[in-house]
Amino acid sequence: MRDTELYRYLMGIESPWTIARVDLDVKQQRVDVWAEHRRGTRWQCPECDTDLATYDHAEERVWRHLDSCQFQTYLHARPPRVNCAKHGVKQVRVPWAEPNARFTAMFERLVIDVLKETDVLGAARILNLSWDETWGVMKRAVARGLLAKQRRVVARIGVDEKAAAKGHKYITLVCDIDGATIEYIGDDRKTETLDGYFDSLSEEQLAGIEAVAMDMWEPYINSTLTHVPDGKDKIVFDRFHIMQHMGRAVDTVRKVEHRTLKAEGDERLTGSKYLWLYSRENLPEQHVDRFEELRAADLKTGRAWAIKESLRRLWSYHRLGWAEKHWRQWYFWATHSRLKPVVQAARTVERHLPNVMTFFTHRITNAVSEGLNSKIQTIKKMAYGYRNRENFKTAIYFHCGGLQLYPPQVTHSLAG
Numbered sequence: 116m117r118d119t120e121l122y123r124y125l126m127g128i129e130s131p132w133t134i135a136r137v138d139l140d141v142k143q144q145r146v147d148v149w150a151e152h153r154r155g156t157r158w159q160c161p162e163c164d165t166d167l168a169t170y171d172h173a174e175e176r177v178w179r180h181l182d183s184c185q186f187q188t189y190l191h192a193r194p195p196r197v198n199c200a201k202h203g204v205k206q207v208r209v210p211w212a213e214p215n216a217r218f219t220a221m222f223e224r225l226v227i228d229v230l231k232e233t234d235v236l237g238a239a240r241i242l243n244l245s246w247d248e249t250w251g252v253m254k255r256a257v258a259r260g261l262l263a264k265q266r267r268v269v270a271r272i273g274v275d276e277k278a279a280a281k282g283h284k285y286i287t288l289v290c291d292i293d294g295a296t297i298e299y300i301g302d303d304r305k306t307e308t309l310d311g312y313f314d315s316l317s318e319e320q321l322a323g324i325e326a327v328a329m330d331m332w333e334p335y336i337n338s339t340l341t342h343v344p345d346g347k348d349k350i351v352f353d354r355f356h357i358m359q360h361m362g363r364a365v366d367t368v369r370k371v372e373h374r375t376l377k378a379e380g381d382e383r384l385t386g387s388k389y390l391w392l393y394s395r396e397n398l399p400e401q402h403v404d405r406f407e408e409l410r411a412a413d414l415k416t417g418r419a420w421a422i423k424e425s426l427r428r429l430w431s432y433h434r435l436g437w438a439e440k441h442w443r444q445w446y447f448w449a450t451h452s453r454l455k456p457v458v459q460a461a462r463t464v465e466r467h468l469p470n471v472m473t474f475f476t477h478r479i480t481n482a483v484s485e486g487l488n489s490k491i492q493t494i495k496k497m498a499y500g501y502r503n504r505e506n507f508k509t510a511i512y513f514h515c516g517g518l519q520l521y522p523p524q525v526t527h528s529l530a531g
């Protein structure tokens with residue numbers, strides 16, 4: 116088999132294109148391949164698909180392709196141009212790459228696959244690309260995916276905020292709880308931020324929303340009430356966020372108590388911060404003894420913790436009536452605890468109680484958002500290369516958007 120024929124097969128080049136020449140540079144570990152087309156081929160205008168003859172050829176262009184073993188491989192060609200009566204002189208589409216791309220579609224797919232497994236810097240190193248080239252693939256993939264995204268009803272959504280950078284820069288994430296994908300990312304955490312999501316939906320999509328899980332955060336509440344039909348019955352203040360509020364209350368109790376104890380030379384609470392944030396089942400084995408000892412001691416922090424953990428049971432009831440009963444007992448206990456942060460947290464939840472109890476209608480949990488959250492945390496950690504908030508958003512869409520990221524497979528049939 117001749118080398119040109121071999122590369123025609125390997126690269127999946129099809130008629131009217133063929134491989135005219137293959138150059139091997141052993142020193143540079145590089146293969147260069149030139150594609151040419153049959154004379155007399157007719158092309159489509161890229162704007163209107165009208166069949167036209169070749170007008171002339173553009174300058175030679177080069178696309179990086181998948182390596183041939185350890186040799187970097189480049190495809191060269193002069194794209195034909197047509198002269199369309201309507202659109203003027205236009206370069207035609209080549210089957211192996213998207214317009215303006217510097218990589219063949221097959222290579223771009225590989226870059227996307229590697230990016231899914233590692234960060235931009237890692238992918239750049241593995242594939243011998245620059246940071247900008249690698250980043251460009253990710254950005255194009257996301258743009259392509261967002262453009263191709265089908266309109267559909269997302270019935271159960273979770274809304275969450277995330278610190279995007281040091282200081283107070285936030286982004287708002289809207290996730291599809293059932294699909295476990297991020298549907299929307301908006302700057303900040305204001306009413307307008309969430310409005311941006313709802314405004315992007317059709318009336319049918321808005322009407323299709325069945326439940327919205329979120330924190331007790333007025334801007335999100337207001338936006339949902341404004342946009343979602345019967346939003347009042349659909350908002351669910353979810354367990355994750357409520358327990359987060361309770362966790363903060365426990366931590367405030369601990370801080371104050373620790374300060375007081377320390378002043379008396381009592382170091383019992385030193386380094387105990389994280390112990391109190393776990394639920395009992397999740398407490399790591401090596402801390403169990405110390406924790407049990409602390410809990411047995413008559414500490415305010417221990418009481419606050421017990422109140423927090425008792426609230427957690429609210430969501431385990433099968434019936435609303437039982438949950439309501441649990442709530443009343445719990446609320447009495449919490450508000451009579453004489454632990455100010457706990458009393459405050461309990462009152463906050465109480466003010467929002469009707470939409471805590473909507474849980475028992477919708478059974479919406481944000482286990483998925485929590486999973487996505489930790490994924491996003493990982494993206495953030497990997498993100499030393501993400502120079503700004505826009506890049507962070509792009510990376511979230513790339514990893515969590517459930518998007519169709521690949522360029523269309525326009526070439527390569529194994530039949531040749």
Ligand SMILES: [Zn+2]
Nearest residue numbers: 160163199202
């Ligand atoms: Zn045209």
